[in-house]
Amino acid sequence: MEEVKEQLISLPRLGEPAPAFETVSTHGALKLEDFKGSWLILFSHPADFTPVCTTEFIAFAEIFPELQKRGVELLGLSVDSVSSHIAWVRNVEEKTGVRIPFPIIADLNKEVSLAYGMIHPGQSKTETVRCVFIIDPNQIIRTILYYPLTTGRNMAEILRIIDALQTTDKNAVATPANWQPGDMVVVPPPNTQEMAEERIKQGYECVDWYLCKKKL
């Protein structure tokens, strides 16, 4: 319990380097650095052969081609063994026809789970909750999502976040509430009065000087 308390103090934070790891997976031994240069979604699930997790894995497999188009790799994790993961993904394919194309970490010793704060004792002392860490090509954590054991994740939102982050990085803009690709983006607020006055003349769609949008 002391170890878990200690871990809660040092949860990974946005904008910080993702904790390094070296672990075993259904695709062999993997290190975080193997993913350098690609976006990475590292996500945890509570346990193999459980209903909500199965629906999520099918859903992750369904968005996998879209993620690949965006240069994103997927990496699952639970505290089950490699043998359990293999049996489960084979079962999913046999029963549903869906092949799971991405690796799954077997975090039996909980090293990765603890480093990423994936175990929330208020939910479960032994299983990982439904975490999503979006890690950029420089291995910086850009988004963290936590879902409770009972709530399956929303794949459309995960894709939307990837699109938003990549749009932000490419164009130095922000994205407003409920933004979808193709929508107007938010121009960063001006830092000086001069910039604020110029902003109004630049042809952006402005509510006022601090809230301006533009088409990309």
Next chain:
Amino acid sequence: MACISPDGKPTESGTKMLRAIKSGLGSAEEIASSAGLPLFRVRSGLRELTQAGLANLKDDKYELSSKGMELVSTLSG
């Protein structure tokens, strides 16, 4: 082991990587592109092939060891 089976034979992805290295492709990126494998798999696989003594990293390029050359020569196709 993702590239080498417990019986010492290379897996399908291991075979692709070994052949790519034999053809002269030396970087992980080149091998991934030639073998049609994700880069993370190739980086992990190259570690494995190196640890197994089948490949060496020299001047930032991978090349087959004599043991690796011998293994590739036994592969059919």
